[in-house]
Amino acid sequence: MAAENQRVFLDDLSRRWQQSPDQILQLAASGKLKLWFEFRNVIVEKVKKKKKPTAQIFEKIEVHLPVEVVEMMIGRTDRIQVASEYTCLSAKGKPLLVSNAAGEEWGDTSMVGLNPMRLYAQAEDLPRIEQKLEIVPFEGEAAQTCCCQSHQEPMDEDEDFIPADHPCYAPELHVALECWLELMGDEESADAVQKADILQWLGDHHPKLTKTAAERIAMVVTPAAKQKRP
Numbered sequence: 001m002a003a004e005n006q007r008v009f010l011d012d013l014s015r016r017w018q019q020s021p022d023q024i025l026q027l028a029a030s031g032k033l034k035l036w037f038e039f040r041n042v043i044v045e046k047v048k049k050k051k052k053p054t055a056q057i058f059e060k061i062e063v064h065l066p067v068e069v070v071e072m073m074i075g076r077t078d079r080i081q082v083a084s085e086y087t088c089l090s091a092k093g094k095p096l097l098v099s100n101a102a103g104e105e106w107g108d109t110s111m112v113g114l115n116p117m118r119l120y121a122q123a124e125d126l127p128r129i130e131q132k133l134e135i136v137p138f139e140g141e142a143a144q145t146c147c148c149q150s151h152q153e154p155m156d157e158d159e160d161f162i163p164a165d166h167p168c169y170a171p172e173l174h175v176a177l178e179c180w181l182e183l184m185g186d187e188e189s190a191d192a193v194q195k196a197d198i199l200q201w202l203g204d205h206h207p208k209l210t211k212t213a214a215e216r217i218a219m220v221v222t223p224a225a226k227q228k229r230p
Contacts, residue, residue: 006122007036007121007122007123008120009117009118009119010035010077010117010118010119011210011212013121015138015212016137017130018138020210021116022074022075025074026074028067032129032133035064035119035120036062036063036120037120039058039063039098039112040060041058041100041102042057042099042100042101043055043100044057044058044061045099046094047097063088063096064091066089066095069088073119076116079116080114081115084099085098086099100112172220175202175217176220179201179202183197184221184223195222198218198221199214202214202217202218
């Protein structure tokens with residue numbers, strides 16, 4: 001089972017690829033990306049042809065989702081999916097039926113939930129997928145290691161204020177500065193620009209930003225004087 005730090009959850013993957021969660025689900029539905037999910041406290045039945053399914057209780061189990069399950073989540077990533085059981089696939093691609101173990105002792109049927117935003121890709125698979133799909137990650141591996149102190153050469157006046165080839169390049173900081181300079185650099189009042197203006201600008205100039213990223217950048221760009229108001 002993959003450790004947490006080896007998982008790239010849907011929201012992080014959306015930011016890394018600058019695509020919406022629905023666009024990523026569409027890639028998974030087309031077979032170009034394998035998404036996984038970890039169920040807890042569930043009954044798992046191995047589906048075998050011409051044999052009675054064998055059931056086993058798992059405190060935790062990692063499965064990946066077939067196309068038909070992924071497809072039903074497109075456009076619905078903001079809500080928990082609930083069903084009496086889910087058809088899933090093991091790491092070897094074998095079909096499994098997953099249902100809630102709660103109430104099993106009394107013969108009751110309990111619903112099992114699936115949060116689409118807890119879907120994840122395996123980190124080790126991403127370089128190969130990105131190469132195949134010609135996707136350039138928004139946050140490269142170099143961004144994980146800060147070496148600003150070794151970057152001592154001053155930038156030219158015509159050089160970008162945050163050069164993309166800097167080893168500590170921060171994409172969202174770049175967007176936030178660009179937004180602030182464009183909307184507020186020449187303003188004399190904190191009330192001149194509203195949050196709606198910031199979000200509109202981000203949508204127009206960086207349409208691939210996720211909603212979460214846009215809200216985060218808008219908070220950073222909003223003047224401190226306005227943030228302190230009730």
